[in-house]
Each structure stands twice: as structure tokens, then as C-alpha cells.
Amino acid sequence: MPSTRVLTVICAVLSYFTLVSSLGTSCSTPLGSGTAAPTDPFWLQNIKHQGTSAFNPDPSTYQVFRNVMDFGATGDGVTDDTAAINNAISSGNRCGEGTCPSSTLTPAVIYFPSGTYVVSSPLIAYYYSQLIGDARNPPTLLASPSFVGMAVIDADPYLPNGGGAQWYTNQNNFFRSVRNFVIDVRQVAATNDQGTGIHWQVAQGTSLMNIVFEMSAASDTAHQGIWMENGSGGFMGDLVFNGGKFGIWGGNQQFTVRNITVNGAQTAVFGLWNWGWTFQGVTINDCQVGFDLTTGGLTNADQKPFIDAVVSNTPIFVRTSQASNGQLGGSLVINNAQLTNVPTAVGVVGGATVLAGGTTTIASWGQGNVYTGTNGAGTFTQGNIPAPNKASVLLDSSGHIFGKTHPQYADYAVSQFVSVKDNGAKGDGHTDDTAALNAVFAQFSGCKIIFFDAGTYIVTSTLQIPAGTQMVGGLVFGASGSQGILEITDIIFSTVGPAPGAIVVEWNVQQPAGQNGGAGAWDTHIRLGGAAGTDLETAQCPSSGSGGTTNCFAAFLALWLTPGSTAYLEGKLAFYLVWLADHDLDGDGVSQLEIFSGRGILSQSTGPVWMIGTGLAQTETPYYQPNPAVPSPFSVNSAFQDPTVFSGGSAWAFHVASSTGIILFGAGFYSFYESFSQDCLDAATCQSQIMTVDSASSINVYSLSTVGTTFQVSLNNNGIVNQAGDVDGFASTITSWVP
Numbered sequence: 070m071p072s073t074r075v076l077t078v079i080c081a082v083l084s085y086f087t088l089v090s091s092l093g094t095s096c097s098t099p100l101g102s103g104t105a106a107p108t109d110p111f112w113l114q115n116i117k118h119q120g121t122s123a124f125n126p127d128p129s130t131y132q133v134f135r136n137v138m139d140f141g142a143t144g145d146g147v148t149d150d151t152a153a154i155n156n157a158i159s160s161g162n163r164c165g166e167g168t169c170p171s172s173t174l175t176p177a178v179i180y181f182p183s184g185t186y187v188v189s190s191p192l193i194a195y196y197y198s199q200l201i202g203d204a205r206n207p208p209t210l211l212a213s214p215s216f217v218g219m220a221v222i223d224a225d226p227y228l229p230n231g232g233g234a235q236w237y238t239n240q241n242n243f244f245r246s247v248r249n250f251v252i253d254v255r256q257v258a259a260t261n262d263q264g265t266g267i268h269w270q271v272a273q274g275t276s277l278m279n280i281v282f283e284m285s286a287a288s289d290t291a292h293q294g295i296w297m298e299n300g301s302g303g304f305m306g307d308l309v310f311n312g313g314k315f316g317i318w319g320g321n322q323q324f325t326v327r328n329i330t331v332n333g334a335q336t337a338v339f340g341l342w343n344w345g346w347t348f349q350g351v352t353i354n355d356c357q358v359g360f361d362l363t364t365g366g367l368t369n370a371d372q373k374p375f376i377d378a379v380v381s382n383t384p385i386f387v388r389t390s391q392a393s394n395g396q397l398g399g400s401l402v403i404n405n406a407q408l409t410n411v412p413t414a415v416g417v418v419g420g421a422t423v424l425a426g427g428t429t430t431i432a433s434w435g436q437g438n439v440y441t442g443t444n445g446a447g448t449f450t451q452g453n454i455p456a457p458n459k460a461s462v463l464l465d466s467s468g469h470i471f472g473k474t475h476p477q478y479a480d481y482a483v484s485q486f487v488s489v490k491d492n493g494a495k496g497d498g499h500t501d502d503t504a505a506l507n508a509v510f511a512q513f514s515g516c517k518i519i520f521f522d523a524g525t526y527i528v529t530s531t532l533q534i535p536a537g538t539q540m541v542g543g544l545v546f547g548a549s550g551s552q553g554i555l556e557i558t559d560i561i562f563s564t565v566g567p568a569p570g571a572i573v574v575e576w577n578v579q580q581p582a583g584q585n586g587g588a589g590a591w592d593t594h595i596r597l598g599g600a601a602g603t604d605l606e607t608a609q610c611p612s613s614g615s616g617g618t619t620n621c622f623a624a625f626l627a628l629w630l631t632p633g634s635t636a637y638l639e640g641k642l643a644f645y646l647v648w649l650a651d652h653d654l655d656g657d658g659v660s661q662l663e664i665f666s667g668r669g670i671l672s673q674s675t676g677p678v679w680m681i682g683t684g685l686a687q688t689e690t691p692y693y694q695p696n697p698a699v700p701s702p703f704s705v706n707s708a709f710q711d712p713t714v715f716s717g718g719s720a721w722a723f724h725v726a727s728s729t730g731i732i733l734f735g736a737g738f739y740s741f742y743e744s745f746s747q748d749c750l751d752a753a754t755c756q757s758q759i760m761t762v763d764s765a766s767s768i769n770v771y772s773l774s775t776v777g778t779t780f781q782v783s784l785n786n787n788g789i790v791n792q793a794g795d796v797d798g799f800a801s802t803i804t805s806w807v808p
Contacts, residue, residue, distance in 0.1 A: 080173075080596075081120070081496075084521040084560035103485040111203040111249075112483045114182055119490050120523025123498030124601035125174045131161050133523040134178045137186070144184020144208060151188045154179075164196040167228050167236045170658030171196055171243065173600045176523065181250070185209040189216050191223040191268070194245060196237060199559075202249035204279065204479040209251040212264065216257050220268035220296060222247060224275075235270070240301035240322065241658070245275040246559075246592065249477075252294075253283040255312075259290035266294045273648070275303035276592055276640055278475055284313030286333050293318050298341070304640045304682035305329070307474050315339050321346065323737050323774075325682030327472050327639070330354070336361045337383075340371060344774045344800045347735030349376040349681065350472055356383045359411075363390040364398030371399030372802045374734045374772040377469035381409040386426060389417050400437035400802045402734070402771045404457070405469070406430065423451055432456055435771070437804030438795050440782070445789050447803070454805045457732045457769040462677045465585070471679060473586035473637055476556050478518055487517040489526070496524020498602050503528045510534050515553075521560065525602055547578035547588075550633050554581060557590040564597060566605040566664070569622035569703075572629055573597075580635045585677070589637030597623035598664045599650025605664050607653045612661035612693070612745050618702040621664045623649060626709065630672040639681040651692055661745060663693045667703035671710070676730065686733060688722040690756060692742035695719055712761075714786045719756035731768040737800070740777035750777050753792050753801070758783045762808055769807055774800040782806055 105112065118134040125131040138144065140160070141153035158179050159165065164172035176197040183206040192210070194200060200222065202208045210221050219226070225242055228234045247267065257264035266282045269275075277295070284292035293315040294308075306327040310316035316331040320341035330352040331337035337353045340346065340362040353359045359380055364371040371389075380386050386408060389398055401415070407430050408414060414426035415436070424434060433456035438447030441455070465471045478485075490496060492512075493505035506526060510533065513519055534546050534555075546555055555578045564571050573595050580587030598605030603623075610621035627647040630636055649666045652659055669688070672678060680686065691699075698718025705711045712724050722738040725731065740755035741747060749755035755777035762768055763785055774797070775781045780788025781795065781803055792801035 080525045080561040080563060080600075081521040081523050081559070084558065103482045104480050105205070105482045109205070109482060110182060111205045111479060112481055112486060113180060113201065114203065115483050116486055116520065117488060117491070118522070119488070120178075121496065122174055122176055122523065123496065123525035128497070131175070133176060134180065135160070136180045136182065138182055142181075142186060144182060144186050146185035146187065146211065148187060149189050149213065150186040151190050151192070154186065154188070154192050158193060158195055158198060158200075165193065165236055167234065169196070170238060171241060171654045172658070173197065173244075173654050176244075178523070181208045183208050185211050187211050187213050188221055189213045191218040191220055191226070193226055194222055194224045194247070196242070197244045199246040200248070200250075201246070204249045204477045207249045207251055207279065207281070209253055212254045212257050214256045214258070216254070216263055218263075220265035221252050221254065222266070223268040225268065225270040239270050239299040240272050241652075242271045242300065242302075243274040243654070245271050245303075246278075247280065248276070248278045248475075249280070251281045251283060254292050255283055255285050257292070259285040259287045259292060262291050264290075264292040265296045267296070269295050269297045269303075270300045271297075271303050272301040273303065274594055276475075277305035277308060279307045279477075281309045281311070282313070282316070283311050284334075286312040288335075290314050290335075295319065297321055306472075306639075310334055310337070319343070319346070323687055323735075325349070325735070326351070327681055328474070331356060340373065342798070343371060343373070344776075344798075345372045345687075345735050345737045345772060347374050347376070347682075347772070348378070349734075350469060351375065351378045353378070353380045353383055353386075355381070357385070358388050359383050359386040361388050361390060362399060372735070372772050372774050372797065372800070373400070374402035374404065375406060376404045376734055378403070378406040380406065380411050383411050385413045385416055386411050387415045388413075400772060400797060400804045401435060402454070402804060403431050403434045404734070404771070405432065435804045437802060439804055440790055440806040442808060443784055443789050445791060447790070447794055450804070455769065455807050457771075458730070459732065460677070460730050462585070463679070463732075471585045471637075472681065473589060473639070475591040475639070476558060481518060485518055486520045487513050488520045488522055490522045490524070494526055496522060496526045498525035498527065500527060501529050502526040503530055503532060507533055527565070546574065546576050547634075549577050549631065550579075551577055552579040552581060553587070554584070555588040557593050559592050561593070562595045563600065563603055564605075564624055565603055566598065566609070567620050567622040568624055569667075571624040572626045573624050574627070575629045575631065576634050576636055577631050578635070579633055580637075586637035586679070588635055589639070592640040593638075595627045595647045597627065597647075597649045597666055599648075599652060599654050599662060601655045605650070605662070607656050607660040607662065610662050610664045612663050614663050614693070616663065618665060618697070622666075622702070623664045624666045625703075626668040626671055627666060628670045630670070630674040630678060632673045632675060634674050635677055636674065637679045639679070649691070651689070661692060665702055667700070667706075668709065668711070673710070686736040687738075689739045689741060690720045690722055690759065692745050694743070694756070696744045716758035716783075716786070716788075717756055719758075721759065721761060723760040725762040725766045725768060727763065727765045729767045731766070733768065733770045733773070735772045736770070737774045737776075738778065738781075739775065753777055753779055758786070758788050761786050764808065767808065769805075770803065771805050773803040773806065776800050784808060
């Protein structure tokens with residue numbers, strides 16, 4: 070067990086825990102007895118707001134929480150509220166306008182009470198913004214008939230001087246969330262190329278949730294719900310699209326979508342390009358085409374798994390827009406798709422049918438290169454592929470993979486929340502808050518929803534939540550063997566370096582019997598270095614290596630799911646569930662770093678574990694490797710089941726040993742650099758191997774894309790699938806592999 074004393078930072082824009090059931094203390098008034106009255110607003114509206122940005126140049130005056138009505142918005146459905154809302158978002162010298170690539174110093178929660186807000190031009194979502202509507206009665210953003218602009222909400226505006234320049238670099242456009250809205254563009258002329266709900270060109274640490282998009286149902290409409298031309302993100306879920314030309318028009322490196330419904334659109338989802346886009350729990354009703362995919366060529370690579378789709382009265386479920394060498398382009402996986410009156414399940418432009426539809430269920434179908442065992446020669450397949458053996462504990466009552474919506478506690482009254490700042494914690498980035506936070510958890514776990522006001526909370530010894538196995542440094546969720554409800558939302562865990570012994574989060578909690586997802590985290594990240602206050606920035610740890618190793622240790626282990634635990638982890642995350650910073654978010658926002666963490670996620674759980682849109686299935690191996698060569702500057706630690714074999718001094722993105730029942734849908738394992746140089750990319754020699762499974766394990770892998778790596782899959786540390794046969798645009802893609 071590591072023994073180095075560390076400082077752990079809990080950073081919160083908006084965050085709240087709930088710990089109840091057997092994890093909590095006995096309460097005279099248990100949680101749940103104080104539900105909100107029918108006329109009460111969402112608790113977030115009236116709770117005391119005392120959040121701060123600890124490292125802002127003026128934290129005492131910088132305003133984190135902003136209610137748009139305090140800035141003059143009316144929400145009366147008549148007044149143009151555009152200027153007032155944009156003022157609420159932008160005030161405080163925030164990071165934007167093309168002059169600031171990124172910053173953690175100016176976070177903001179922009180809150181919209183229930184109402185109808187008329188807008189005539191885009192609402193610009195600045196960097197590190199959460200736009201949150203009343204979850205009890207979501208407000209409507211109503212685009213006026215005179216609306217002009219790219220979208221009702223724009224997360225990355227184009228600069229007016231032309232040339233394609235934007236406010237932010239698309240693949241570094243982090244930390245965004247929009248939730249609890251109705252976005253209505255039906256008053257915008259349907260044929261004038263206006264009428265987009267959200268321009269969502271974003272990257273990691275981003276989410277859209279609980280949004281309804283209302284669009285014209287006219288046959289000549291140009292309306293679309295979400296437009297995304299580029300980026301490297303993110304997660305979206307619990308969305309409904311009504312009408313429109315497109316529900317989603319998207320191109321992005323990788324994305325995860327869970328629980329969306331598209332009704333009456335011409336095309337539910339148009340996919341321009343991606344390296345990996347996973348759709349789980351998609352319902353499509355009365356559209357013309359479900360998924361219309363552009364495939365083939367360097368910029369139009371396409372890798373999409375569709376899991377648990379329900380499609381009705383739609384002529385075509387999946388259509389590709391371009392054939393490739395006489396065969397269907399791109400890689401597809403369809404797992405458990407229930408079709409009702411869908412004549413063509415998979416087809417190509419021009420009307421050719423690859424897979425007939427009808428009223429039927431597609432159990433497990435794929436298109437692309439399929440591999441089994443040690444056979445390094447994939448078979449191009451357009452047909453049935455090996456089906457995963459899904460343990461019943463992973464499924465809901467309908468037989469779909471279980472999913473759980475981000476908790477927002479909309480039915481609770483304000484009286485059911487307790488603020489850590491009201492109970493002695495400072496969150497100022499300097500004060501040791503360990504004792505105050507431990508006291509809060511000891512007193513209120515299971516009795517109140519514990520609210521972390523925005524801030525940076527320093528912890529200098531184990532934070533027991535509520536009390537658990539002792540270790541020096543880090544946070545422990547539940548004692549070993551504990552069982553009960555644990556929910557964590559909207560929080561960032563980090564370290565103040567150097568911290569070579571830090572286990573940042575130890576997760577011991579097991580969900581209550583019969584309550585899938587009872588122990589979980591949503592929109593929660595572990596961010597190591599690269600931000601103000603971490604002492605792991607350009608000044609300490611530049612990519613030149615001049616900082617050395619001793620001063621640039623970020624952590625021993627980021628997240629440890631111990632053997633008795635269960636976990637439901639959702640939100641993107643991508644590699645942002647656990648991010649060892651490759652560049653500095655503050656300062657110039659682009660300078661590369663050389664910092665070290667021994668391990669990312671170690672899961673020893675016997676299950677169930679759900680990781681939806683999370684870092685386990687999308688990784689970037691260290692840019693500095695193989696200098697120093699892995700495992701240096703750490704050493705192999707058998708107590709944590711570290712691998713003992715490494716290929717060419719490079720880290721494993723995914724290492725599976727003595728494990729069973731693993732199903733991997735939509736993975737991206739990338740090696741972009743060798744000693745901070747990208748000369749290795751074209752030949753895919755940045756590292757030799759990246760993923761290994763031992764022969765004692767069972768796993769189903771679907772839709773795996775790799776970059777810069779010679780062997781995509783290794784068995785017992787021996788490369789078996791060479792990427793050369795799977796080139797699919799920029800990445801190389803395996804449609805299916807089972808050992």
C-alpha cells in the first residue's frame with residue numbers, strides 16, 4: 070500500500086452527494102421525508118449560493134452562480150431575453166471570444182427558472198459553463214421568427230473575420246453541460262438554413278441531458294436538433310427530438326449517446342465522420358431514415374455500434390452514403406435491435422439492401438473485419454457476428470443493458486440539502502478542509518443530500534465517506550464490504566503534486582440488493598495536473614522533462630474499484646473520467662506537460678460494473694513514452710496486480726487478467742506520440758501493442774479503433790491483430806474480436 074502523504078483537491082462547479090441506506094447514520098428525519106411541494110421550483114433556485122473560484126484573480130467578487138433573471142431576463146414568452154442571458158453567461162471576464170483557449174479560473178453555473186425565454190440570436194456558452202434549467206418544470210428557449218445565427222445555444226462560435234477560426238480549439242473544448250430545457254425552433258422559417266437547437270462542437274468533460282428539441286415537421290424543413298461538425302468528446306443522454314430534417318447531424322472523434330428518442334424527423338441521425346460513436350438505447354419513430362452514415366476515405370471513417378435500438382415505422386434503419394470497393398463502407402455493429410415495420414435494416418444509397426428488415430429483432434449483426442482467437446487474418450463480414458453473453462445482472466427488466474439517468478433530486482425540497490460551507494469547510498484552495506468534511510459526512514450521510522458549493526477543497530489525509538478503510542491520502546467511498554446507496558454528481562477529484570503515493574478514489578461500495586446503479590457517479594472526473602492549484606503545470610513539469618520525475622508525480626492510482634464493489638459510472642469522460650493532463654489548461658492553454666501517474670483505473674470488482682461513455686474504453690497513452698520507458702518512474706507493484714510485461718517501454722491502454730464477463734462496445738485506444746513527436750503516426754509505430762487479454766479471461770470486443778499502434782489486440786502479451794488490415798480512415802477498426 071502506498072504510504073506517501075498527499076494533498077487531495079476536490080474541485081466543484083456544482084456538486085452534490087447523497088449517501089443513504091446502510092451507509093448512513095440513523096436519522097430522526099430520514100432523507101426523503103421532505104419532498105418538494107407541487108408549486109416549488111427546483112431546489113437549485115433557492116438554495117444559498119456561496120460558491121467561489123478559488124484561484125480566480127479575485128475570488129471574493131467573482132460570481133459562479135448566475136440566475137438569468139437577476140440579469141434582466143423575464144422568461145415571459147414575449148420579451149427578447151437574448152442580451153440578458155448572454156450577459157449572465159459572459160460577465161466576469163470569462164474565457165472566450167477567441168482570445169482564451171481554456172481556463173479553469175472562470176467557471177459558471179447559469180440557471181434558468183421555469184418560463185419561456187425568447188431569443189433572437191445565439192446564446193454563447195463560454196468555456197467551463199453549465200447551463201441548467203429548472204428540472205421540475207424545464208424552461209423553454211424559444212427562437213423568434215427573426216432568429217439569426219448558427220444555433221440557439223452555441224458552444225464554439227466562429228469568429229467573424231472568416232477563415233474558419235473559432236473561439237476554441239475543437240478537440241480541447243472541455244467542461245460543458247446543458248440540461249433541463251425545451252428548445253423550440255418551430256417559429257424559424259423552415260427553409261432558410263436557420264433553426265438549429267445546439268451547435269455542440271465540444272470535447273471531453275461535456276454532457277447534454279434532459280432536453281427536448283421541437284422542430285418543424287414540414288417536408289422541406291432545414292431544422293436540426295444538434296449540429297456538431299468536429300470535436301473530441303463527449304456524452305449525451307435523455308434527449309427527445311420531435312420533427313426536423315435531422316435530430317442529430319454529427320461528426321466527432323468519439324461520442325457516447327444513451328437513451329434518446331427521435332420522432333418524425335426526416336433523418337434521426339446523420340453521421341458525417343467519426344472514429345467511434347456508440348449509441349445505446351435509441352428509440353426511432355416515424356422517421357424516413359434512422360441512421361444515415363457517410364463512410365469511406367480519410368476524413369469519413371465510421372465506427373458505430375448500435376445497442377438496444379427500438380425502431381418503428383421507418384423505411385430504413387441504417388443507410389450508408391458511400392460504398393467502398395463495392396462493399397458497404399465503415400464498421401457497424403447492431404446488437405439487440407427491435408424493428409417494427411422497418412423494411413430495410415441496413416442499406417446503401419441507391420436502394421440496395423444489405424440486411425432486410427421488417428418486423429423482427431436483430432440479435433447480433435456486424436459489418437467489417439471480424440476476428441476470433443489468435444487468428445490474425447480478419448474475415449470481412451456482413452452478417453451475424455458472435456453475440457455477447459450478457460449477465461442478467463447487467464440488464465433491466467426489458468432485457469436492455471441497464472442505464473440510470475443523472476440524479477438531480479428534483480423532487481426534494483431545499484430543506485433536504487446541507488452545505489459543506491455552512492458546516493465549516495472553506496473550499497478556498499488553501500485551507501485544510503479534511504476535518505470539516507469528515508464531520509459533515511459523519512453527521513449527515515443518509516440524512517441529507519450533501520451539497521458542495523463551488524470551490525476547491527483541500528484534503529490532507531483520508532476523506533472517509535462516510536467512514537471506511539484507512540489509507541494515507543485519497544478518498545474512500547464506503548468501508549470495505551459496505552452496501553448501500555452512493556450517488557456522486559458534478560465533481561472533480563484531483564491532487565496537489567507531487568503525490569506519488571496517492572490513490573485518489575478508492576471505491577468499496579456495493580449497491581443495495583435489487584437496486585441496479587445504486588452506487589454510481591455521473592459527470593464526475595479525476596483530473597490530474599494541468600490546472601491552477603495542482604502544482605503540476607508548465608512551470609513545474611514542462612514537456613522538456615526539465616521538471617524531473619520527483620516533482621511531477623501526479624498519483625499512484627486514480628480510481629480503484631475494490632473486489633466487493635459495484636459501480637455505475639456515466640458521462641464523458643472519454644479519457645476524462647481519469648485524465649492525466651497532457652497540456653496546461655491555464656496559462657497559454659496549449660503547452661504540453663510531462664507528468665506521471667502509475668495507474669489509471671484498476672477494477673477488481675466482481676460486478677456488476679457499468680462504464681458508459683467513460684475513460685476505461687477510450688485512452689491516450691503518455692506522450693513522453695518510451696522516454697522514460699514504462700513502468701518507470703514507477704515500479705511494478707504486485708499488490709495491485711500490475712502487468713509485468715510491457716511492449717517497447719509503452720503503457721498498456723487496456724490490460725485484462727483473470728477476468729470474465731467483460732463486454733466492450735465502442736473503444737478507442739490511441740498512441741499519438743513517441744517522445745512528444747508524431748513522426749510515428751503514419752506508419753502506426755508510436756507503440757507496438759496497446760491492448761492485451763490473457764487466456765484466462767473472457768471478453769467480447771466490438772467496434773475497437775486504434776491509432777498509432779502496430780498491433781490492435783494482443784493475447785498473453787503477444788500481438789495478434791495487425792492494424793494494417795483494418796485501416797478505416799485515420800484510425801484502424803476491428804468490428805468484432807473474441808478470444
